[in-house]
Amino acid sequence: MKLICLISGGIDSPVAAYLMNRAGAEITILHMDNRPFADDMAIEKVKMIADRLRAVTGSDVPLYSSPHGVSQERISKTCDTNYQCVLCKRVMLRTAQELAEQLGCSGIVMGDSLGQVASQTLKNIRYVSHGLDIPVLRPLIGFDKIEIEAIAKEIGTFDLSIIKSKGCMIVPSRPITEADPKKRQKFDEAANVDELVANAVKNTVKVS
Numbered sequence: 001m002k003l004i005c006l007i008s009g010g011i012d013s014p015v016a017a018y019l020m021n022r023a024g025a026e027i028t029i030l031h032m033d034n035r036p037f038a039d040d041m042a043i044e045k046v047k048m049i050a051d052r053l054r055a056v057t058g059s060d061v062p063l064y065s066s067p068h069g070v071s072q073e074r075i076s077k078t079c080d081t082n083y084q085c086v087l088c089k090r091v092m093l094r095t096a097q098e099l100a101e102q103l104g105c106s107g108i109v110m111g112d113s114l115g116q117v118a119s120q121t122l123k124n125i126r127y128v129s130h131g132l133d134i135p136v137l138r139p140l141i142g143f144d145k146i147e148i149e150a151i152a153k154e155i156g157t158f159d160l161s162i163i164k165s166k167g168c169m170i171v172p173s174r175p176i177t178e179a180d181p182k183k184r185q186k187f188d189e190a191a192n193v194d195e196l197v198a199n200a201v202k203n204t205v206k207v208s
Helices: 012-022 041-057 069-078 081-103 122-129 145-155 181-191 193-202
Strands: 002-006 026-033 063-067 107-109
Touching: 002 012, 002 081, 012 026, 012 041, 012 107, 012 145, 026 041, 026 081, 041 063, 041 145, 063 069, 063 081, 063 193, 069 081, 069 181, 069 193, 081 107, 081 122, 081 181, 081 193, 122 181, 181 193
Parallel strands: 002 026, 002 107, 026 063
Antiparallel strands: none
16 A cells, blocks of 8 residues: 655654554655745755654655645635635645556545644535545544654654744635635636646656
């Protein structure tokens, strides 16, 4: 079983990747490069996390990076501001799905924990996942933050994940928590999500 895992550099997603590897999956990491809406440290953290996951799992964990800043900018200019985060995740998941097909992966792994942030409510999870053809696995969905941090400390990714970086600088002040499914097609078309995904996949590079 080969899976592609979206890793941001935060605490949760490396733990999700580790748990799925422990369950027997071969993990490939995909980082959506948010620059210029993030600093250079974001990708450096992911490189270090990938190295740590290789060490703790004893597995070859390939790391790929796809440009995401252009998608973020297009979304911000064409869609309602409070939908920025859910549309961001839609593009991420669609990109991961296309790359999964190219790389022979049969599913996507995310570090979502139910209700932890605005994009992880049930309605928003349904919104971002609509139309995907492969399963999205969320091994942390019922974990709380303390449980996730405990595993991160145990496997040695916690200290890497908390290295200071600017993170995402395009998060809206009031992100939507219950995205309206009736707006999905409207915003997908306004941002031309198909084009954003095609460009992201075309410009994906293997980092390590």
